Amino acid sequence: MAITTTAEPTRRDFLYIATGSVAAVGAAACAWPLIDQMNPSSAVLALASIEVDLTPIQVGQSVTVKFRGHPLFVRRRTAKEIAAAAAVPLSDLPDQLARNENLPDDAPATAANRDIKPEWLIVSGVCTHLGCTPTAFEGDYGGWLCHCHGSMYDTAGRIRKGPAPQNLAIPAYSFLSDSRIKVG
């Protein structure tokens, strides 16, 4: 029997495409649980916020606490460190955004936008380059130096030199009293 070609799509063409589409959707539906199982589980997502007692922290000291599996820096800055951060013109900063969850996303990275009370700097201890924990009081700017790949942060936790693209992130936090904060 000769094969006849018709200009119009036949019923068979329609069945072909419809069957293929159903199979593709089915395959994707089967694949999704296999992919999504790798995302954080409900147990991981049920994250508590933490409270930090500020009383034992002396002026000039930086303390590391664990928050959502990551280090969090709580630093009681000296007057000199606060002044050094405030003296930096915005144009000197590689990352112009405050990266502060307590402020709108487009807030500029001024020193004032990096803290709630100038004496207390609360920043994530995760280098924005590749996730190492930077070391306090090192580097050219007196803030932090990341030993992994040489990123340097200033005393407001802002990136100043090196491969890191962003300022150290500031999580949502609030002062419960003068000597206690709640993070997250």
Next chain:
Amino acid sequence: MSGPSTYVPQTGFTRWLDSRLPILRLAHDTVWTFPTPRNLNFWYAFGAILTFCLGVQIVTGIVLAMHYVPNANLAFDSVENIMRDVNYGWLLRYVHSNGASMFFLAVYVHMFRGLYYGSYKAPREVLWILGVIIYLLMVVTAFMGYVLPWGQMSFWAATVITNLFTSLDQVIPHLGSVIATWLWGDFAVGDATLNRFFSLHYLLPFVIAAVVGLHIWALHVPGNNNPLGIDVKGPQDSLPFHPYYTVKDAFYTGLFAILFAVLVFYAPEFVGNPDNNIPANPLVTPTDIVPEWYLLPFYAMLRSVPQKLIGVLVLVGSLVTLAFIPWLDWSPVRSNRFRPLMKQLFWVFVVDCVVLGYCGSQSVDAVRFGMPMVVVARVATAYYFAFFWLIMPILGLIETPKPLPDSIAKSVLGPSAAPAE
């Protein structure tokens, strides 16, 4: 070269089997009579040596998995238990951990040998690309294996490498972070990460074994390249694989095993990092974080770029480049024996890779021999890419190769050898 089969079943059983599953025919044709160029030298033994390495890693790995516990709270202690209490656990673990180093040592020799003798050129492009795929699988497998002991270096290696994906945030906001979280199964490297790395570390060696099967298949279609880089022109140019190359490969595998044993028994921690004897601590990064020696050149390239995304692209590019070599080098002459310019620049490239490795082993701001290492790493990175993307295509146009010998047989046996055909 994979011509008609010469297998003749000798017994009633083998005749019966041959007409149902010709597995003995396959073994006979690929291992026994396979015609192999008669001039293969020492450097061609590394294919067999690598097969040996893969076997050692799979066997020791399977038994280690009988004692290892992939749990963030127990992993470190279970490795200590293997080292101290499990019968011969120290031996099995040292063979496995040093086995990774020996595996990479062998694969680098194998790759440089392929580069030197032009083994990637037509008709062996697919063979080469399969090799690149095997190498990438090896890197991924070794990285995940390094994470399993859950020491400080394990933890921070996992953190830094998975964070490479966050550079995608600079292309599409949040894309990289979403991928990193998906890889971690958490908001940081943790228990979920360790579990999945263990699962994949167990799986991937078998994937490697499968691709090795394809690699050997692709080798057996055109047959081996050889140090002269000219085709086999007739039976006088080749020898049956057995006994000539089975014995030669076995001999060099034995020498390699001696070197392996020296490392395992006399310097088992030589390639290791002492920081990995400290249990993982998510709050403190070790001051000097370096990858294993076999990844140092790539680490140096990543670090030499001060911009995150570009640094990651350079790292990925340095690996992806390898797959393009068959089309970057269009000189018709395969072997560097007959390419005077390429020969010199090849050795510069080898030195360049060693220099990159050295730079990667030093701290970020190190100054050695009066030179800041980051500047040296930049120059070396530039040469790495220039070698493939500039030198290879340009030499293909301007280099005058030396005359090629008439045949392998003449070159090996002298002019008295029978002429080709």
